[in-house]
Amino acid sequence: MSKRKKNKKKANFINAPLFNPDNGENYEKWKKKSKLWEGMTTLNKKKRGPALYMALRGRAESIVSLIPNSLIQSVNGFEVMIEKLDGMFLPDKFEKCF
Numbered sequence: 001m002s003k004r005k006k007n008k009k010k011a012n013f014i015n016a017p018l019f020n021p022d023n024g025e026n027y028e029k030w031k032k033k034s035k036l037w038e039g040m041t042t043l044n045k046k047k048r049g050p051a052l053y054m055a056l057r058g059r060a061e062s063i064v065s066l067i068p069n070s071l072i073q074s075v076n077g078f079e080v081m082i083e084k085l086d087g088m089f090l091p092d093k094f095e096k097c098f
Contacts, residue, residue, distance in 0.1 A: 049077020
């Protein structure tokens with residue numbers, strides 16, 4: 001019996017996790033998935049921001065739509081959008097106490 005080489009296909013994780021707060025999706029859970037995706041994707045850093053943008057729906061998409069495309073397409077685009085979304089969807093420290 002000859003051994004066959006297994007054709008292992010490396011996952012590239014191109015699509016960022018979808019997020020639509022209008023459907024009651026939890027932002028903190030989505031953010032965790034997105035951070036994990038960022039560490040796993042094979043996308044160039046300049047393409048991670050646009051990939052994230054394409055995965056946003058509803059109010060989340062509206063919030064980041066004000067960010068210029070040039071910034072979304074920069075190496076910091078992913079982080080810029082996460083910071084903007086944090087400001088809208090993360091409860092502040094005072095709210096977390098209750």
